[in-house]
Amino acid sequence: MQYLKILVEDIHSVVIATNDQNGRPVTRVIDMMLYDNQGVYFLTAKGKEFYKQLINQKYVSLTGVKNKKSISLAGKVRSIGHEKLNEIFEKNTYMQKIYPGDTRSALDVFVLYEARGQYFDISDPAHIERGTISIGNVQTTISGYYVGKGCIGCKKCLDVCPQSCITFIKRSEIMFLNRLKSQKYVFGEKLNDQQLEVLKNQIETADAIVIGAGAGLSTAAGLTYSGERFEKYFFDFANEYGIKDMYSGGFYPFEDMETYWAWWSRHIYINRYMDAPGDVYANLLHLVENKDYFVITTNVDHQFQRAHFDKKRLFYMQGDYGLFQSVSPTIPKTYDNQDIIEKMMEAQGFVRNEKGIFDVPEDKNLLMKIPTSLIPKCPDDGLEMIPNLRVDNSFVQDLGWEEAYERYHDFMNHHQNKHILFLELGVGMNTPVIIKYPFWNYVEKNQNAYYACINFGEAGCQESIAKRSILINDDIAKVLRKLNNQ
Template identity: 55%
Template sequence: MNKDVMKRVIREIKECDVIVIGAGSGISTSAGLTYSGERFQKYFSDFINKYHFSDMYSAGFYPYETLEEFWAYWSRYIYYNRYIQAPKDTYYLLYQLIKDKDYFVLTTNVDHQFQKAGFDKKRLFYTQGDYGLWQCSKPCHQKTYDNEDIVKLMVSQQSHMKIPTSLIPYCPQCGLPMQMNLRSDETFVQDEGWYQAQLRYETFINKHQNHHIVYLELGVGNNTPVIIKYPFWYYTQNNKKASYICINNYDIDCPLEIRDQSLLIKEDIHEVLQKIGENL
């Protein structure tokens, strides 16, 4: 990031009234929450040796023969991506930059790292679910369930890639197996908390749509651009006092209509946040 871009980023953050953060998987990758390579080998060597998996994500879709083995894999997956600190303090660096601003976070991430870093949970909208929640696999009702205690038991008590049968989670209403509260198909449960967060986000956007606002996009790819990327472009185009800042190792772009209002930074998010914090 050259000095001129740095100066513009710092000026926008200092002078803006409001910051809306749109975060995708790239920020968690930058924070060290990688799903392949050394980290995958460290926590899942037994599953890799048996099934020759290449990464955590694809292994989550494998048709395990038993629920005992399925939950042995998924409890570890949840634990190491939801209940422990990220290897790097990327989210904390971000929080230090915006904590004194009027902010809101829209994210497709499901790893809870924003709250771990100190972000106010009432200023967060997790659109795609949460590793920390389960739901009925049918689903027979629109409710989710915290899984922290049972996941930690599963991790501590599993043996030979299986959890005890007594720990398999079942729906308290219909008795079918529970599943992750992750948006992958039409069974995804949007519970009361989801709708409350959606309302808070929409209210925030409507309240500040004409203010001096920064739309800060971090690590958002092109898998689901309609959730963060396209709306940020639209909001920026319709507010001449708005700025669009995109930081990503890969996908950085914007329409010509907002080019003069945009700062596109193709670098590692963690390193950029460090530089901004050192110069802010």
């Protein structure tokens, strides 16, 4: 769903291709007006050649590019007449000037309802972001290449891959990914009473619960990267640099390290050292605290520990905002950063409120630089430090990371043939090989296992495990409250 949001709200205008009466490709620029869990919506006038081609061919390809972010989709379309027409005009007010009064009746709404595609963000060439997009009932597509039997596992290729896109997985997992290519993707539905009872029963009867948490979990908890939180803490950066959210700001090429750390100290502080506004993590803990559980997460905001989950049952796969590392990965150590981050916040003019939390001063007079003396240096090699986040092959897996990795795999091996509930929360298709695909593989191999996916707009699984799965396309916070009888 996040990619459809980018398509409609950020890119908006795309090039759509169809074929003319001679079978030759023709293109035109069309605005993407609306999106929901049924697809993406656009308009065209009756009588146009484009309208006729859509009605007859029922298939399009489209590509949109803006600010070095691109989305390409290809799939099935259908007309829904005037359905959603008024909603489209309400959300795209410029259309009211183009088609005033009753003239909008000449338009028909089309929906791209079954499609697949890709997302690319090359705004920072050193950290290219990729994503797979699926709309409707389409087969899962696994892209990429596989190293052959000649691989000896030396991992030297990691040092020369410019985009750190090589993932080491077992041969059995490769076979599993190959099988995914021929399977259909089954989608979830809104929470209902039957789903609720099934999930409650699975939680109560499971021998063990493995929680897989993605960005959608923290978003449901209120840790959003745009909107009110961004506008409060980054209003000055937004005005000065045109940055629209915390995510994109993390890749902005600031002119000096003093400004870079002013940005990053704020980003780290509000996402790592402040509690999530919502009750999501507390409600999740209440469900599993008396169960044998383990958590694997791609989130780096430390909210599981802040909510008092057992530290020995957590594996932060992608790093931790609360840790620094040397820019040189030859130092296999990380360093706690709370003290220096708080000094940076204070130096910019933030003030502590009655709860001891740094807040924006009443006059909103803030600096967008830190003193040069506060730029963090590694105590072991004297080099500059960076957040301990897996953005490239310089990511440091320290002793704590290695121990958490071992505990996770020991837990999985100990329960491999038992009744395990794989509870996936807010995991999208950006890095599915870390949580989603391994969960599917575990469930496929263990007939006693059960898969539960709660993710608004992206709840689904492969067809082969659908009978032992529950797929809830709804708000995670709402579902957790219901599970706790709230």
